[in-house]
Amino acid sequence: MPPGITLAADAELSAANTGFMLICSALVMLMTPGLAFFYGGMVRVKSTLNMLMMSFISLGIVTILWVLYGFSLAFGTDSGSLIGWSSDYVGLSGIGLTELWDGYTIPVYVFAVFQLMFAIITPALISGALADRVKFTAWALFIVLWVTVVYFPVAHWVWGEGGWLFEMGVIDFAGGTAVHINAGAAALGVILVIGKRVGFKKDPMRPHSLPLVMLGAGLLWFGWFGFNAGSWLGNDDGVGAVMFVNTQVATAAAMLAWLGYEKIRHGSFTTLGAASGAVAGLVAITPSGGSCSPLGAIAIGAVAGLLCAMAVGLKYKFGYDDSLDVIGVHLVGGVIGSLLVGFFATGGVQSEVKGLFYGGGFEQLGKQAIGVFAVLAYSLIVSAILAFVLDKTIGMRVTEDDEVSGIDQVEHAETAYDFSGAGGGAAARRSAAPAPADNAAAAAQTKQTKKVDA
Numbered sequence: 001m002p003p004g005i006t007l008a009a010d011a012e013l014s015a016a017n018t019g020f021m022l023i024c025s026a027l028v029m030l031m032t033p034g035l036a037f038f039y040g041g042m043v044r045v046k047s048t049l050n051m052l053m054m055s056f057i058s059l060g061i062v063t064i065l066w067v068l069y070g071f072s073l074a075f076g077t078d079s080g081s082l083i084g085w086s087s088d089y090v091g092l093s094g095i096g097l098t099e100l101w102d103g104y105t106i107p108v109y110v111f112a113v114f115q116l117m118f119a120i121i122t123p124a125l126i127s128g129a130l131a132d133r134v135k136f137t138a139w140a141l142f143i144v145l146w147v148t149v150v151y152f153p154v155a156h157w158v159w160g161e162g163g164w165l166f167e168m169g170v171i172d173f174a175g176g177t178a179v180h181i182n183a184g185a186a187a188l189g190v191i192l193v194i195g196k197r198v199g200f201k202k203d204p205m206r207p208h209s210l211p212l213v214m215l216g217a218g219l220l221w222f223g224w225f226g227f228n229a230g231s232w233l234g235n236d237d238g239v240g241a242v243m244f245v246n247t248q249v250a251t252a253a254a255m256l257a258w259l260g261y262e263k264i265r266h267g268s269f270t271t272l273g274a275a276s277g278a279v280a281g282l283v284a285i286t287p288s289g290g291s292c293s294p295l296g297a298i299a300i301g302a303v304a305g306l307l308c309a310m311a312v313g314l315k316y317k318f319g320y321d322d323s324l325d326v327i328g329v330h331l332v333g334g335v336i337g338s339l340l341v342g343f344f345a346t347g348g349v350q351s352e353v354k355g356l357f358y359g360g361g362f363e364q365l366g367k368q369a370i371g372v373f374a375v376l377a378y379s380l381i382v383s384a385i386l387a388f389v390l391d392k393t394i395g396m397r398v399t400e401d402d403e404v405s406g407i408d409q410v411e412h413a414e415t416a417y418d419f420s421g422a423g424g425g426a427a428a429r430r431s432a433a434p435a436p437a438d439n440a441a442a443a444a445q446t447k448q449t450k451k452v453d454a
Contacts (some may be wrong), residue, residue: 013098014105017234021110027226028117032059032124034223038216038275039128040416041209042324046406047132048208048416054127054139061143062120067092070119071112073152078162083153102161104233114230115155122151122179126383128324129187132197133403136411138396145386146186150379154178158371170371171345171353171364173243174231176287176338177375184331185376187322189384194396196321198403205323210271217275221251224282228289232350239290239350246289247282250301254281257305265309273309276329280308283333288341291353296344304336335372342368 036055043051062070069090076086088094092112101111123143130139157163158170158178165177172178199205207213228247232240258277259269284304285297292300312328315321322328342365345355354360390396397403402410409415 024226024230025114027223031223034219041212042207045208049408055124058124066116074155081164084156125183126187129322129326131323172287173290174228174286176334180330180334185379186383187326189380190387193387200321243289246297250285250297251281253298253301254305257302258309261309277305280333284337287338290350291345
């Protein structure tokens with residue numbers, strides 16, 4: 001998010017910026033269903049619906065919590081640089097219809113709904129690490145607790161006026177720390193508590209629908225333009241346009257770098273690699289794209305694509321079961337993008353801050369490192385504690401038998417694909433089979449033929 005901008009006292013609501021931000025908010029909302037498809041295609045058939053629902057339920061839960069108290073905690077009046085609170089924001093009940101967000105030309109309502117979409121997708125990102133094995137009720141309760149004690153405070157640290165990382169000068173244009181590192185570290189904390197899937201490192205556990213993965217990746221890429229370009233909260237000075245361009249070029253570079261690594265390492269260009277590489281680039285440019293040039297964005301994307309492709313294999317080396325590579329892509333990509341601000345910031349886009357490659361020294365890099373590791377440590381530790389408490393009370397995991405048979409049927413009483421009404425299936429085979437009498441005759445004839453042959 002941009003730092004506070006001082007406007008003239010007679011600043012008026014901008015219809016152009018307001019319309020732009022409402023469109024961006026809708027784009028970011030679309031990212032959560034896109035994420036559901038992306039994750040849903042990567043799991044096995046028996047877990048598809050559960051994976052979709054783990055994202056969709058966040059749309060319901062976080063929306064209500066945000067209105068009740070989340071917006072107040074994240075963006076209310078600062079208290080001790082750690083949390084916010086404003087009674088006018090509770091229930092969004094004390095906000096004037098055309099009241100402007102401080103320093104901008106958009107209404108508070110528009111800023112609140114834009115930030116809501118960030119709050120929704122962040123816990124949904126965590127779900128990819130937990131595929132196949134978590135009770136849906138426990139997951140829903142985890143979302144409630146996690147956004148309350150982790151996401152809302154961290155959002156205030158990073159973006160809230162008075163938040164300690166905001167005041168320190170940590171640059172996070174659209175969520176490298178607050179969204180991606182936050183979610184990735186939480187995913188690691190939870191899986192260290194709940195353990196591995198049945199068959200991890202033994203069964204192949206291949207994606208059941210790569211077209212679904214590609215569809216989800218495309219929706220994420222499309223929605224990410226609202227996620228990133230919208231985070232300037234308007235485009236009167238062209239910074240949002242630069243961020244739009246940087247989002248595209250970094251994503252392209254990351255996809256190509258991931259595919260190049262795959263070809264060298266494994267001998268093939270895979271569709272899963274293309275989708276994963278694109279997401280890695282989107283993650284890395286999220287914190288950094290408002291401070292670098294398009295050439296810098298290409299470098300950031302390429303570095304992220306390469307390093308994230310290498311990082312996804314760490315789960316097999318260290319034995320943690322990150323089902324859909326949330327840690328390898330979102331945690332690692334978020335760290336890369338956040339730290340590279342300290343190298344590639346030009347001083348000519350969102351602020352005058354310069355990185356190491358532009359004569360700025362190590363100062364900004366040091367600030368970025370503090371932001372990265374503060375959010376990582378807090379989210380990792382608190383998320384592990386929340387998972388441990390839930391696991392010891394209501395239980396986080398389904399039973400082993402339920403996991404093996406399929407979590408969709410157990411938790412949702414549905415399956416993703418029903419072929420019972422399709423032609424050419426079991427029903428068609430039964431109709432084409434001989435009558436029972438004919439079966440008996442055929443069996444007797446076969447038995448007699450074997451005797452003759454003997």
